[in-house]
Amino acid sequence: MVKQFEAEVVIIGAGITGTTIARELSRYKVETVVVEKSMDVGIQGQTKASGGMIYTGLVMLMSFIVKSMIAPDSPLYDPDSQKIKWLEQGFDMAPQWLEELDIKHRRLITLVIATNNEEVKALESLLKLGERIGGRYASPRWADRNACLEMEPYLTKDVIVGLFSEGDVIEVTPWELAIAQSENAKQNGVTFMLNTQVTGVSQNNGYQLVETTQGPIKTRFIVNAAGILIDKVSDMGGARDWNLTFIRNLFLVLDKRVGRLVHTNLCLPPRQGKGPICVSTLDGNLMVNTGGYMMPRDRYDLGAYPGEGLKNLIEAKKYVPEISEKDVIHTFAGMRVFNTRDPEENIIEPSSTNPRFINAAVRLPGIIPAVPIARYVVKLLGDAGLELVTKSDFNPYHKAIPRFRDLSDSERSRLIAQDSRYGHVICSCETVTEGEIVEAIKRGARTVAGVRYATRAGMGRCQGEFCSPHVVSILARELNIPVTAIMESSVGALVMPFES
Numbered sequence: 001m002v003k004q005f006e007a008e009v010v011i012i013g014a015g016i017t018g019t020t021i022a023r024e025l026s027r028y029k030v031e032t033v034v035v036e037k038s039m040d041v042g043i044q045g046q047t048k049a050s051g052g053m054i055y056t057g058l059v060m061l062m063s064f065i066v067k068s069m070i071a072p073d074s075p076l077y078d079p080d081s082q083k084i085k086w087l088e089q090g091f092d093m094a095p096q097w098l099e100e101l102d103i104k105h106r107r108l109i110t111l112v113i114a115t116n117n118e119e120v121k122a123l124e125s126l127l128k129l130g131e132r133i134g135g136r137y138a139s140p141r142w143a144d145r146n147a148c149l150e151m152e153p154y155l156t157k158d159v160i161v162g163l164f165s166e167g168d169v170i171e172v173t174p175w176e177l178a179i180a181q182s183e184n185a186k187q188n189g190v191t192f193m194l195n196t197q198v199t200g201v202s203q204n205n206g207y208q209l210v211e212t213t214q215g216p217i218k219t220r221f222i223v224n225a226a227g228i229l230i231d232k233v234s235d236m237g238g239a240r241d242w243n244l245t246f247i248r249n250l251f252l253v254l255d256k257r258v259g260r261l262v263h264t265n266l267c268l269p270p271r272q273g274k275g276p277i278c279v280s281t282l283d284g285n286l287m288v289n290t291g292g293y294m295m296p297r298d299r300y301d302l303g304a305y306p307g308e309g310l311k312n313l314i315e316a317k318k319y320v321p322e323i324s325e326k327d328v329i330h331t332f333a334g335m336r337v338f339n340t341r342d343p344e345e346n347i348i349e350p351s352s353t354n355p356r357f358i359n360a361a362v363r364l365p366g367i368i369p370a371v372p373i374a375r376y377v378v379k380l381l382g383d384a385g386l387e388l389v390t391k392s393d394f395n396p397y398h399k400a401i402p403r404f405r406d407l408s409d410s411e412r413s414r415l416i417a418q419d420s421r422y423g424h425v426i427c428s429c430e431t432v433t434e435g436e437i438v439e440a441i442k443r444g445a446r447t448v449a450g451v452r453y454a455t456r457a458g459m460g461r462c463q464g465e466f467c468s469p470h471v472v473s474i475l476a477r478e479l480n481i482p483v484t485a486i487m488e489s490s491v492g493a494l495v496m497p498f499e500s
């Protein structure tokens, strides 16, 4: 007999949107289940491929300019639009959010450079736009050639001038946020059903039945946060008056050897789909993003085409000449999602035929506004009849797995004295210890990819060539299942990211 589960609210999708809603809902006495088709949280959708920038000010100004190129008839900046309100609130809420969840982050300087007269003019327009809007958008200042080279000593000597602003970009590792939120939501009573795909939704005597690959879930409310598959899940639940369009973005990850070459969020003035050049990541790699927007073949078009990465690298070398093709250790594509009803807005609303089925179709950027959007979804659930009684024992705090690589010698010694497995390095590229891997498994990692994203084991120069077999055997040992089962699920997790 198929087991039937029950919950007051079912959230579909455990990316940044689903996990933030789950955490916000866990402040209340509500029985919540999150259903995710992947075996691990936050590592299969857009969240995994995100640039991980929480920004306002100068970077947001650049996105207004890009928008004016794509949609010349809509206002450049509309302070009353829901999207802008959520983005500004989200940026302001970020410090507390990251603090509570113990998320590694840092503030960055954004430097937008000009290497020809046309780009100088573009910088002037950017500055004027910022002054016209005022407030947080009036932060950019000029940096002359010397100041640019002082900020970025490895920058091309062709730089003429730059615009910079300080502190209005917070860099995070995006999937860490989703993982931390799922752990915090679990601490506060939310159930996560992983490796569970939603296949249908039906109505039954005032209840809804969410059909999944692990059996049906009887529920009163559904929140659809299925990312690039949100239209498909929405169709299962009833009427949908919008479609999705997709834009593909290719990123190159460069070895830590060259991380020192860039210190700022280094950008060119916005052109259609272009702006960023590269940025060093929190863990010291360089991330190159010179490819601009590309129309994908379809929403599953996430691989790199032959030569595509190299073309982007050659473009980046024009600005940071010391980087080389030998430094590329990983290439991946991300899929940006827009709805056709109003590509400028998010669709966060109940389905027109079913007030208890809420769609959370987030357009980019989706990490910045995640908390205000989640709070709005909770309000919509309340409006639709969900009783929201606050929990007196809600705990907003989450503790990250110790990052051995970031600790001082004395902190390392203390950790090893508590648990000798922290003295056994498994991934030598990223200095990840057995203790961290075991802790990630205790917290829910189930595949090699899950361990990789939770700890960085396998994210270094060799891309897991040396440590993967060790990670497989630790997974098998800790979960008490055969090595072959781990290999099967790990391969599945890596090769079927968006199977619908």
Ligand SMILES: Cc1cc2nc3c(=O)[nH]c(=O)nc-3n(C[C@H](O)[C@H](O)[C@H](O)COP(=O)(O)OP(=O)(O)OC[C@H]3O[C@@H](n4cnc5c(N)ncnc54)[C@H](O)[C@@H]3O)c2cc1C
Pocket (backbone or CB within 6 Å): 012, 013, 014, 015, 016, 017, 018, 035, 036, 037, 038, 042, 043, 044, 045, 046, 047, 048, 049, 050, 051, 052, 053, 054, 196, 197, 198, 199, 225, 226, 227, 228, 229, 230, 233, 249, 333, 334, 335, 336, 337, 362, 363, 364, 365, 366, 367, 368, 369
């Ligand atoms: C290249 C790129 C760069 C970006 N850069 C930034 C940035 O710098 N800053 C920023 O704020 N935003 C950025 N974004 C946008 C941001 O990453 C997304 O808006 C956000 O991650 C969307 O999260 P989500 O949870 O809605 O979707 P996803 O992360 O895609 O999560 C959806 C989840 O639903 C699951 N799912 C789907 N169908 C089913 C089903 N039938 N059953 C069960 N589970 C299902 C999927 O497996 C997935 O885990 C970027 C996006 C891209 C692509």
